Amino acid sequence: MQEVANKNWNPTSWKQKPVKQLPEYPDQQKLEEAFETLKGLPPLVTSWEIDALKNKLADVAAGKSFLLQGGDCAESFDATKAPKIVNMVKVLLQTSFILIHEMGVPVVRVGRIAGQYAKPRSSDFETVNGKEIHNYRGDLINGYESESGVRTPDPERLLEGYHKAGLTLNFLRALADEGFADLHHPEQWELDFMQNNEYYAEYEDMVKSITKAVRFVESIAPDTFSTLQKVDFYTSHEALNLYYDSAQTRPVPRKPGHFNLSAHMVWLGNRTRELDGAHVEYFRGINNPVGIKVGPPFNIDETLKLIETLNPNHEAGKIVLITRFGKNVIEDDLPELIRAVRREGFPVVWSSDPMHGNTFNTDGGIKTRNFDDILSEVRSAFAIHRAEGSYLGGVHLELTGDNVTECVGGANGLDEKGLNRNYETFCDPRLNYEQSLEMAFLVAREWKKSYL
Helix, strand or coil, X not given: CCHHHHCXXXXXXXXXXXXXXXXXXXXXXXXXXXXXXXXXXXXXCCHHHHHHHHHHHHHHHCCCCEEEEEECCCCCHHHCCXXXXXXXXXXXXXXXXXXXXXXXXXXXXXXXXXXXXXCCCCCCEEEEXXXXXXXXXXXXXXXXXXXXXXXCCCCHHHHHHHHHHHHHHHHHHHHHHHCCHHHHCHHHCCCHHHHHCCCHHXXXXXXXXXXXXXXXXXXXXXXXXXXXXXXXXXXXXXXXXHHHHHHCEEEECCEEEEEECCCCEEEECCCCCCXXXXXXXXXXXXXXXXXXXXXXXXXXXXXXXXXXXXXXXXCCCCEEEEECCCCCCHHHXXXXXXXXXXXXXXXXXXXXXXXXXXXXXXXXXXXXXXXXXXXXXXXXXXXXXXXXXXXXXXXXXEECCCCCCCEEECCCCECHHHHHHCCCCCCCCCECHHHHHHXXXXXXXXXXXXXX
């Protein structure tokens, strides 16, 4: 499938290139031992699942479906617990159900889950209490606490990340196979918060419509309704720590090329997409669908070369372009990018990440995002794609099913004073359960303006 790309490629050829966002491990021998151990462990996902996702993303690129990619900014090993996983599945399923009902097209669910353990940083070190220590780069690399030396990069965390991802995936599959019956009964959803929203009447009508439809199906086909509870759920993470991802990259029987079997989809970050860099070298050889984050600063010609490098055969469903400009920049940058990609004939999935370009610090130094800013970028993205005759086929959201207080705004009007009530994230602020459902409803409204 990618014979030309794979001629001079192997899962570790990235080591011959400049690598960014990967700290120096003090014990290289220990790192190699962990890497070799990880190489010998069973895969977390299968090539069949990866190919199935790619086929569904091809439908998204063709305007037949919609991609919902969402989850934690950075997963924590300590949060590998049933209630946390259940809440994440719950919010992703409910938001997707809102989109399906309102838009009338299939929704492809891809979680930032079971592997999103690493985060990029602008510098390797920070100063805490007058002492210079390693920056926290996610549980896959080091610990969050600033004491006891846990900030030192530890190769053993590669293995712990694999095992935590495996536990999460096992539970995810069980939940997805059996389903949550209550998720198909919207009258049981926690929707009181929407009473404060200007669209509450429409939201209430939607819930009644879903409830009526589900009860009708149950009444005429009670035995087959269980099949509606089964859902397809895919995993993704930023392939930042190349030791982790390349160790799980391998050929499979009766298929050409190599698959990263640690996740169904991986993405290339805004800080690691240099054409001559280690991450692009790694990404060009895998058969998985890959995301490319695109935002300031970026160059259109380099972006086109990157797409060509990662998908020389112009395979549909292979590339997801995840734009992250910020509400004040998107109208200047996105239109020309759309035109350039169209001129080249690249069959990409266009997805909007309205989170990362709209982060700010409060006067008290708390990192947050404003719900209205996030929505503003979503609206602009739809309007621009509509004007350019392009299909915006997805959204990429950092969210949680927990009742955190990390992003201000939304129907309940969380303000900056309320951020400290339940601020949990170690990295970037996430939409909470209520804000996620509200955002799904408003995303669907914008989609309908553009494509119905």
